[in-house]
Amino acid sequence: MSTATMGVAANLADAHARIAAAALRSxxxxxxxxxxxxxxxxxxxRVLEAVRAGQTxxxxxxxxxxxxxxxxxxGEAVRWSxxxxxxxxxxxxxxxxxxEVQSLDRLSLAVALEKRLQFLGTGLxxxxxxxxxxxxSKYGLTPEETPAFLKELAALHALRPKxxxxxxxxxxxxxxVRRCFRCLRDTRDRARNDAPQGAALAELSMGMSGDYEWAVEEGATVVRVGQAVFGPRPLPDSHYWPGAAGAG
Structure with a gap:
């Protein structure tokens, strides 16, 4: 059965089962x-259906x-990223x-977040x-730019790089696809050894509806899945967001 004909709760359970199997394989x-x-x-x-099925x-x-x-x-027990x-x-x-913000890609954004967080007296x-x-077409630092960026982030105390x-x-x-995932894992591993944040940089958010099992096998700790649970979107991602950044 397709995701369009299965219910949200059933699709969510299937995704969790696939993640679990891929994790065991790794x-x-x-x-x-x-x-x-x-x-x-x-x-x-429809999002509430997933929340009622246990998604937080x-x-x-x-x-x-x-x-x-x-x-x-x-009022629902959920956390937004x-x-x-x-x-x-x-x-x-x-x-x-x-x-949580998973798309920190430049110093100007980091500074803007820091300023607001300091005003609010909280962290992120x-x-x-x-x-x-x-x-x-995609946002983000190159792997080569990342070490210097992490050094700059160390001066911003309201941000918690994970x-x-x-x-x-x-x-x-x-x-x-796996090459991209391994590249991120290698970037993370080098940063844990060399960056000021060290061992705090444990997380790898990679993998979407079409490739999340590969991502888990390559070390993902977070997968961003949407269409595998809710079914296909009516129009391609590029219609809504050029570059489809963060698509799931």
Missing amino acids: GRSAQAVRLLLVTKTVAPE DLGENKVQEGRQKAEALA MIGHLQSNKVKDVLRFAG DVFVQVNTSNEA GFMTLATFTPDEAE
Whole structure:
């Protein structure tokens, strides 16, 4: 049966089972991998079905859409992550609903987040976005730029870097997709040895609906899955967001 004909709860259970199996194949436990459910273009009522089925981690690409859904699901035991490209002028709005930003890709954004967080007297978990596919259409630092960026982040005390995020090349070529995932893992491993944040940089957010099992096998600790649970979107990601950053 397709994801369109199966229910949200059944699709969610299937995704968790696939993650668990892939984790075991990589010598890890199912609990080592977090499923971040991507809710973009999905109505709050359908997202609530997933929450009722036990899903607590939700991810959004657009600030306005995220705020609207967070308000619609107010009172539910969920945590929102921002996974799409974030403009610095949207920092105040994103911090009204997101407890995590996985798309930190430049110093100006880090400084804007830091300033607002200092004003609020709170901190924020962040992932550094790395462009492992070397595609101009995608956001993110190059692997070579990442060490210097981490040194600059060390001076911003309200930000808590937890690891790294990437989008693999959108291709059915398994070898190329896995290469992107291994590139992120290697970037993480070097950073844990050399960066000021050291062992705190444990997380790898990589893998989406079409490749999350490969990602888990390559070491992902977070996978961003949407269409595998909610079914295909009515229009391609490029219609909504050029570059499809953070797509799931």
